[in-house]
Amino acid sequence: MDKTEIKKAKLDDIEALQLISRQTFLETFAHSNTEDDMEKYLNESFSIDRQINELNNPGSEYYLATLHNKVIGYLKLNLGQAQTELKDQKALEIERIYVLQEFHGKRIGQMLYETAPSIAKKIKSEFIWLGVCENNLRAINFYSKNGFIAFDKHTFKLGNDMQTDIMMKLKIN
Numbered sequence: 001m002d003k004t005e006i007k008k009a010k011l012d013d014i015e016a017l018q019l020i021s022r023q024t025f026l027e028t029f030a031h032s033n034t035e036d037d038m039e040k041y042l043n044e045s046f047s048i049d050r051q052i053n054e055l056n057n058p059g060s061e062y063y064l065a066t067l068h069n070k071v072i073g074y075l076k077l078n079l080g081q082a083q084t085e086l087k088d089q090k091a092l093e094i095e096r097i098y099v100l101q102e103f104h105g106k107r108i109g110q111m112l113y114e115t116a117p118s119i120a121k122k123i124k125s126e127f128i129w130l131g132v133c134e135n136n137l138r139a140i141n142f143y144s145k146n147g148f149i150a151f152d153k154h155t156f157k158l159g160n161d162m163q164t165d166i167m168m169k170l171k172i173n
Helices: 011-032 035-045 048-056 108-122 137-145
Strands: 005-008 060-067 070-079 091-099 127-133 149-158 161-171
Touching (some): 005 108, 011 035, 011 070, 035 149, 048 060, 060 108, 108 127, 137 161
Antiparallel strands (some): 005 060, 060 070, 127 161, 149 161
């Protein structure tokens, strides 16, 4: 496989970001959710306006994995008050890591993930945390392999459906 690059997303990347966000979320969760719930979630969470606001938020950062100038995956990180829950100034949240299914098993997710501890060390975060769907065993195994441990659960609303996420964290040395 040719060289995959990881780059920080800018406003110029908004259309590619929206496309990869919607496509990877559908690939990951459409099989286990209703069409109505998926459509509602996609429209609310991945609208251009919302993603522009997130890109403009100094506490949020997106990173894109590209191959031959095509976006094949992405990472979203949150700091401080931009975090979805904990809002801990000593923490970095991984809100999303998604890779197109055709690139699963090619270490793209690992490349994106490795951006997070690197940033966490630079900004002197004490830990990284995330929430992962309790039914997404592939993701749970991925994070466990990278040293994350479960520490709590929280509710995640997908459309009108309330689901459970496992909250996991990794201490940064």
